[in-house]
Amino acid sequence: MRGPCVPGYTCTLCRKCLLVKTLASGFWGAALAWSFLCASGAAVAASAPPVFVLNSLEANISVIDPDTWQETSRIPTGKEPHHLYLTPDEKSLIVANALGDTLTFVDPRTAQVQRTVRGIVDPYHLRFTPDMKWLITAANRLNHVDFYRWDGKDPVLVQRVATGRTPSHLWVDSRSSTVYSTMQDSDELVAIDIATQAIKWRTHTGAMPADVYGSADDKLLFVGLTGSDGVEVFDVSGREPRSIKRIKTGNGAHAFRATGDRRHLFVSNRVANTISKIDMQTQEVVATYPAPGGPDCMEVSADGRWIYVSSRWARKLSVIDTVEKKVVRQVNVGKSPHGVWTLLHAPR
Template structure:
């Protein structure tokens, strides 16, 4: 593989990779592309999210019912919060008032109030089977959640803390991404070969089509240009770039080892991808659409994140 590109050398803060089967976080130095630390967390860390004040990145340990707070600039552990039941996926609302978790094993969604430091459970909502990923609209009114094993998408009204509607999806829905000012939702079908499109502008949702991308369409990441989004096709070993205005695939390119979660550097030149089945972080030069290096990490690497990321 090629040596470091100028784009890669622009990164200066740590790259975090969650090793789900090793209960740890790999901390990658983006200057040397070496794992400089492997820090124990709770069991099965899958996803992570930045706090609204950008002082902490939260790692959700689903099988340990805990959250580990890290300093995003130094990768030092700040604190561990226990009693957060089965936090598989997590997300803050844009207005910074709500913190939502999807209980993948226990079939619930939890709504927490956030005061800037502490979390208070407001409501636990029973859902369908295996809630997977969350998207919250820009007005902080609705949390959309996929049900991986009952093939559904639900809308949770945050004000009333109730399920507003439920709609069938294609097989094994995973990540969600909102476009057209959240009037349209894109849902990755991990059990299929594309992204399902839902019109959610009206009182009832409508499935309006599927964007063919590749088998095992799973996770999204915005390119930061306000126009395109990437989706990882875990079974096809590829990444597809979707035009969010036309909802068409502009390009697809190979990434090996079961590409899963992604992050894009702030300058839009470098893509970080966890190769889930290869125990590696793959680094892609977005100008050439080539994997330029792979970094060995732990077992079943899932979430990946860096503070210097492109606009979501």
């Protein structure tokens, strides 16, 4: 996916403009160039799915054109949309409306609302199991994790697991055997066996754990400590979890997004107004980027160069160039922007 078209950067369209400039000599050359540019622009527009930003306090979604970097529309949702996730067939983007007790299904390519599923209690965060059998949601304000059987149509509630105070973010291992949930108000990490849908273990963490991310081999979990200044690393390869390291990243370490190489991980530091890049093998910070306005959820472009991050307190989507290590664009969105997604993203 191309980056923002700003001075000093060359995008696909800019390279085409060089050809247009060459062709545009005389009337017929100019006409040919204009036809080429229009056709190319149409092709580019057709191939670039939108960037979605959830506006939690406005109950809607900002739809952003990644070619013009303009907000093109707002999609109404239920109350307090916080997180979103793609269905396994990649035909629908599911928006979880926590206070609306609903899921909004949106076409990730056209931004058209497909349907609304009601009766999903307090869906704050959500994950599919890799085997595509289960949709799992965290009820943040009601203290439980729900297991919904998934057949590609409507989710059916099978089990509700009481977890303790304030389940926040979920992670499912690659074998679809365990789902992990952070407990932001009791400072815990909980593991739930997916086969039996019962809690296997719980362990204490640092202050206010938020997002959680697992290494490719399922041996390590990285937990963002929003009430502290870093990421706690747990070894979960044995019968009992072990806290093995604290990585100092910045105050308010919160959300994760993979860089796409299966080794590195971005974490947003909401209070420090930075994003850190972590090497999961060495468990060290290898790069830091400025991210103003309370960075929260992130998306990474398919080529790994651009970070799209919701600036929670500034009502903006910020675009960060990971090569130049600077913010190159900000797009106005709604109140309290949270989840960010686009179909053309780096591998998870």
